[in-house]
Amino acid sequence: MGQGQRRAGQAGLEPVRVPSAADEVADRLLTAIALGEFSVGERLPPERELAEQLGVSRPTVRIAVGRLREIGCLEVVRGRSGGHYVRTGWRAESADAVRRTLMPKWERVHTLQDTRCLIESLIARTAAERCGADEAADIRAALAAYESASEPAEVRSTSAGLHEAIARAAHNEPLAVYSRQLLQEITAGFPIEPYSGNLTERSLAEHRALAEAVLAGEAERAARIAREHFTITGENLRAILERSTAEPDSAS
């Protein structure tokens, strides 16, 4: 290939894609679940509340939750004190859905993992350079919460909390938003545990090292640690997905 290379028509004008309201709502919910704002077994707000909070109508919310239910990450209970619950173990039952959902995106997931490494590294570096007293307190608190977490769901939630605290310390909201988007698109909101087995303690050490580097203002070190950490996280996630798509029935 030589130079320039403007493909896609005469002037980079590819077809537009307009997301529907239901798409947007489904993405939001998946992101919230991925970030641990709704833990496993927890109940989502009632449809009517969700509709009001999200500024959409209830049928739209229903389309979105219906989609999540098809994927298998929500369970519905009727009657008083019913609602939509985040399912606990769902991988085995919905391997088909996973394959249908993720297979077309396989290449993209790879690329996005790389992007996430780069972005999180940048966030860590910038946070180390800009972290103030308030943010430092936030990071320490988030680290303490993470280290005292025991259940898998809690680990996931507090881990996300720590990364968000670091992102806040970078003092740049769009970067934090982009980071969240990447997490959501990579995991597609599936409540897969990136930290399983013997990786747990390694993750713990890395989280602490990352937080300390940021707090100490050591930008280079923070960037390097973040890069390694998210590389490993990404490879682990890929392995899990590979397993779940390769052997749908023999899995756990």
Add this chain to the structure above:
Amino acid sequence: MGQGQRRAGQAGLEPVRVPSAADEVADRLLTAIALGEFSVGERLPPERELAEQLGVSRPTVRIAVGRLREIGCLEVVRGRSGGHYVRTGWRAESADAVRRTLMPKWERVHTLQDTRCLIESLIARTAAERCGADEAADIRAALAAYESASEPAEVRSTSAGLHEAIARAAHNEPLAVYSRQLLQEITAGFPIEPYSGNLTERSLAEHRALAEAVLAGEAERAARIAREHFTITGENLRAILERSTAEPDSAS
């Protein structure tokens, strides 16, 4: 502030915003103009062609170009060999539109400038680390094109081309996409020349230094140069916008 701080309702669920097809088309066109794919004085493809290329209907295209015309960045000519032309000097005449369009986004433009510095720095660093032979050839060609450019529009276009070549060398498409989005949202597609007056030669030197650092594989240096370069570009853009919004009538 203490810790955690999840605002916006009980669980980070803010109202969704669904962009319309016309919004999307207007953004695309603004981006294309901002990137110099349509130079000043050039004619856009006919509405019917745009509609086909973008996969939308003609009325939708008309809403989009109508908006750009209101802003003042397009001029319409009727009859045979008519069409929509990118306007050359428009700032003075449309200061009102600029103010209406940009004032609400003032804070956000600030933030996005910062984001752009960080992202472009990351792109330069990564490009320096990953640049292969093909990409190096692309960068050299783009640099040569930039250095031989004379007209302002050509400078702008080739500058964008150089930055895109560097982004390609980073081997991460989402980052390049994000970079383009930032450029588009910051400038809102206005054909403002970021490189005006005595900044031109400085920009030229910086572009060359950046390209050389990337080609030499010096990641740190490339990152530093990119950061400074985009900081200056951003400040210059801000100054121009401030002028154009502060003194709508006395401006040139």
Add this chain to the structure above:
DNA sequence: GATAAAAGGTAAATAGACAAGACCTTAAAA
């Protein structure tokens, strides 16, 4: 046990956005 309340489930009517297509107007090229 009866009842009220709180949740999901369903459905019809309305509004708005978009697409498709026909047709008119303008002005330059032939």
Add this chain to the structure above:
DNA sequence: TTTTAAGGTCTTGTCTATTTACCTTTTATC
């Protein structure tokens, strides 16, 4: 003068989302 290529306007149909109402299920609670 005629043709032609462009923008300008209008109508109609379709799809999506909102609104609103009502039904069904279950569980607290009296």
